[in-house]
Amino acid sequence: MTIEPEVVRRVVGAALEEDIGPGDVTSMNLIPDSAMGRGYMVVKSPGVVAGLNVAATAFQLVDSRISFVPKVREGQRVTSGTKIADVAGPAGRILSAERTALNFVQRLSGIATLTAQAVELVGAGGPRILDTRKTTPGLRLLEKYAVRCGGGSNHRLGLYDAVLIKDNHVRVVGGAAEAVRIARAGVGPFVKIEVEVTTLDEVRAVMAAGGGGLPDVILLDNMAPSLMREAVGIIGGRAKVEASGGITLANLKEVAATGVDYISMGALTHSAKALDISLEIEIDPDGGQE
Numbered sequence: 001m002t003i004e005p006e007v008v009r010r011v012v013g014a015a016l017e018e019d020i021g022p023g024d025v026t027s028m029n030l031i032p033d034s035a036m037g038r039g040y041m042v043v044k045s046p047g048v049v050a051g052l053n054v055a056a057t058a059f060q061l062v063d064s065r066i067s068f069v070p071k072v073r074e075g076q077r078v079t080s081g082t083k084i085a086d087v088a089g090p091a092g093r094i095l096s097a098e099r100t101a102l103n104f105v106q107r108l109s110g111i112a113t114l115t116a117q118a119v120e121l122v123g124a125g126g127p128r129i130l131d132t133r134k135t136t137p138g139l140r141l142l143e144k145y146a147v148r149c150g151g152g153s154n155h156r157l158g159l160y161d162a163v164l165i166k167d168n169h170v171r172v173v174g175g176a177a178e179a180v181r182i183a184r185a186g187v188g189p190f191v192k193i194e195v196e197v198t199t200l201d202e203v204r205a206v207m208a209a210g211g212g213g214l215p216d217v218i219l220l221d222n223m224a225p226s227l228m229r230e231a232v233g234i235i236g237g238r239a240k241v242e243a244s245g246g247i248t249l250a251n252l253k254e255v256a257a258t259g260v261d262y263i264s265m266g267a268l269t270h271s272a273k274a275l276d277i278s279l280e281i282e283i284d285p286d287g288g289q290e
Contacts, residue, residue: 003053003145011142012057015100020062027092032285037091039281040071040083041105047275048077048116049084050149051108054142055101056085063093068101075112075149084277091283098279107139108146109275115150115268117249122256127263130155130242134266143269155264163187164219165195176202177209184213192216194242198223203231207238214239220260221245228258 043049052070059066066089072078084105087094118129129152135143144154156162165179173179176195183193194217197203206218218235220228222245232241242262243255255263 003141005057007141008054008057009061011138012054012100012104013061014138015103016058016061016097019100020096024092024096027095031092031095031283032287033090033092034287035091035283035285036089036287037094037281037283038086038088039094039279040087041085041102041277041279042081042083043078043109044080044276044278046077046079047109047113048075048150049105049109049275050074050112050146051105051142052085054104054108058101058104059087059089059094059097062097063090065089066094066097075151077116087279087281091281094281102277102279104142106274106277107136107272108142108149109277110272111143111146111269112150113275114249114272115147115152118252118263118265118268119151121249121252122263126256127243127260128153129268130262130264131268132244132264132266133158134270136269147268150268152268153262163191163193165193165215167196167198167221170196175205177205180206180213180215181209194219196221196244197231200227200230200234203234207234216240217242217262219244219264225251225254225258228255228260232259 049072052074056068059068069086071086072084115129122129131144131147131152132155147154163183165183170176170179173182176197180193180195193215195206195215196219197206198221217240219242220231228243235241240261242264243260244264247255247263247265248267
């Protein structure tokens with residue numbers, strides 16, 4: 001589980017600029033330059049940790065003298081009260097970076113925690129849990145990284161790395177099967193093509209189409225589990241099958257039992273609750289000098 005350091009620096013830099021702007025007027029006026037701080041990040045509720053590398057970048061961009069040492073692994077499940085990182089350095093600068101660092105760790109750990117719950121519900125050998133493009137603008141790569149930390153897998157990263165034919169595309173060309181044929185002719189054999197269907201008749205039409213060949217994945221959108229099971233039978237292993245639309249932890253096991261290969265959940269990124277994490281620090285105004 002990795003994420004490009006340059007991506008992290010760019011996103012964190014923008015967040016710091018948004019929060020600190022020309023300067024942290026509170027810390028600059030109240031905390032002496034000589035003051036040093038030492039403390040730790042601690043989780044207040046059980047979950048899966050993600051984003052400590054992002055927090056480290058926040059502290060380093062504010063002041064390279066700040067030491068941030070993770071005490072757990074990315075993707076590690078922790079209990080309430082677990083200390084997940086130590087931090088030390090110039091106290092005022094730690095306080096300037098604190099909120100940005102915590103925002104990222106809380107958000108990404110919340111996504112990882114929800115993803116881990118979904119993965120656990122489907123069980124070993126069950127369908128793979130996927131995210132979607134329903135991410136926070138500007139944070140997609142970080143949020144999809146958090147999904148991986150929770151044991152899930154990434155769907156396409158954007159509009160550029162796979163074809164996903166949705167209902168509006170289908171209406172333009174007059175049918176799902178025709179849309180697959182046109183897309184395959186346009187992108188060639190090495191780009192994955194997925195098509196969204198909402199009825200069993202559409203499933204049959206796609207599977208019966210010739211010429212352009214079959215899609216790589218058929219997405220069953222907002223289908224009842226009973227219809228999903230029928231669709232899986234019609235497809236018969238000739239394409240991968242993804243379930244999507246209105247899937248939550250409450251109905252996840254029922255959907256998984258239909259035999260689909262993938263389950264995509266927008267809730268992993270758009271509805272994850274931030275994990276409760278705080279930064280506890282002690283400040284020595286004299287910086288330890290006699």
